[in-house]
Amino acid sequence: MYDNYDHADDQLIYVPENILQHNDRSVEYMRLEEEYNSLNEQCQCKNICTQVTCKCIQRSGGYNYEAYQKDGKTKYRLISKSESYPVVECSNDCSCAVELRPLCGNRIVHLGPIEGLDIRSCDKGFGLFTRSFISSGTFVCEYAGEILTATEASKRHIINKREGKMNYIMCLREYSGSSTIVTIIDPSTFGNIGRYVNHSCDPNCHIVPVRSGSPIPKLCLFACKDISPDEEITFHFGLDDETVNESDRIKCLCGAQNCRGFIPYHKY
Template identity: 30%
Template sequence: MLPWHVENEVDDEPRPADFSYLDRVRAEPGAEEVGCECGATCGPACPCAAQHPWGHLYGADGCLVPLQLGIDIDVLLQECGPGCSCRGTCAPPPAHQESPVHIRRIPRKGWGVIADCNIPCGAFVCEYVGERVTTAEAWRRLRDYDAAGRAHALLVFREILPSQTAALRINIDATRQGNVAAFINHRHGGQRVPAAPPSPCSCDGGNLILLAVLPRGCMVPSLRLFARRSIEAGEELTYSYGTPAGGHPSRVQAPCLCGTPACRGFLPRDPA
C-alpha cells in the first residue's frame, strides 16, 4: 500500500503493484566518530556546524542554508546525529519533514511526482530510500533488469571524500522497495534512475538537488533531495541523474524525454 495519493488520467496503467514502501534506509550498526557535546541546543560554536563555512546546515525555517545563499555544494555535508549529545534534535523540525507530494501519470514519461504545496528553496523534499547494496550486487541487478527490459530505480552515487584521496560510492536500489523518490523524474542539470526505458527525467538540472548528508555517529551518509529553487504547488519534481555514459549513446539504453532545451537525448547510466 503506497502512502501517497496516486492519480492516472493518461492511460490504463494500474497503480504500481510490485513496489513496497520503505520509510528509511536501514542504518548500519556501529559508528566511526563521536559528535558534539553541546547539549540540547547547539550554538554557533558547535563543532558539527564548524565543518561548514556557513555554520549550521539549516536556518530557522529548516531550509538548507547554502542553497538559500546560492552556494555551490560539492562536499559531503555533516549534521548533528546519534553520535551527538543532542541526538540530532537541534535542527528545526522542518529540516527532516518530507514535503507533501503525490504521484501522477504523465504523458510520454510514465509516473512522476507533483508538489502539493509551494516548496521554498532549500527545503527538504525526501530521502532517496531503498535497498543499500554492494557494487557487485548492483551490477548483478542491473544485468537482470536489462535482460528483462525493466525500468529500474538503482541509484549510484559517488562523492570525493575531503581527503581527496578516496571516493565514497553508495548504491541504493529503489526498484522494488523504497519511497516516493523512486518516481521522481530526471532533468539532467528530475525521475527514476539510470538505464531504464523512457522515464520522467530532465537535462537542465531540475528543481531538486541530490546531496549526501552524514549525521555524526553514522557510518554511511543518507542521500537527500532538496529544493534547488522555489517550487510552486502543482509543479513536477525533477533532478539530474548525472551525465549520459561518457556521451556515448551506444552505452545508454533509454532515451531522455525531459523536453528541455538542454536535453542530451539519453538517460544517464553508470559506466563503471
C-alpha cells in the same frame, strides 16, 4: 522520522530510510555492513546547537541550514557554502535529539519528507509532483532504498536490462583528495517516495549527500530553484558515460530546451 507516504503499487515495500541489501556473505558485503553499523561522533549539546558547541555542525564546517519565517512558521533551507564540506546532521544518538526535540535546527532531513507531494501518472510512467510552492534550498525528500555493493548493483543492472525492467539504481561518487567514496542505492522493491522522481536535463532539485549517525550518506533531494504548485519534482541523474552504445540508452522525455536526448548512463 515522520513519513506518511506510500507506494502506488502494493507489491512494493515502503521504507522511509535506507536498508542494507541481502547478505550474500561476500567480503564486499561484510565491509559494507561494517561501515553501515559504524557510528559517527555525536554532539553533547544540552541547549540549542551552535557552531561553538555542536560537533556535527563543526564537522560540516559551519551551519548547514538557515532559518526563515513563512506563513507564520519557522522553516529551513540549505546554506550554499563557498568551501567543500560534508553536510552532517545531528542524529538520534546526539544529546539534542532528546533535550531539544524538535527544536534543533540541524535535524531537517531527519524529520522526513515535506508535506504536499503526490505520485501522479505522466508520460514517463509515474512522477512525483508538489501540491504547494517549494522555496529554493528546501529539503524535499530522500532517495531511499537498499544500499548495494558494486557487484550486486552490476548484477541487478544486467537482470533489469534482460527482463526489460526500469533501472532505479543510483550511484553517488564523492571525491576527497585522492580518495573516492561510492554509495549505491536501489529503491526498485524497497524504497520511499523518492523512487518516483524522474530525470530532467533542467532539474528543479539536486542530490546532496547528508550524513546522520553513519558514515554512509543519505541521498537527499533539495530544491535548487523555486518550484510552483503542480510542478513535477526532478533531478539530474548525474555524469554520463558517452562510450555506451545508443542501443543501451533510454530516451529522455524531460522536454527541456537543453535536453541531451538520452537519460545519463553510468557503470558501477
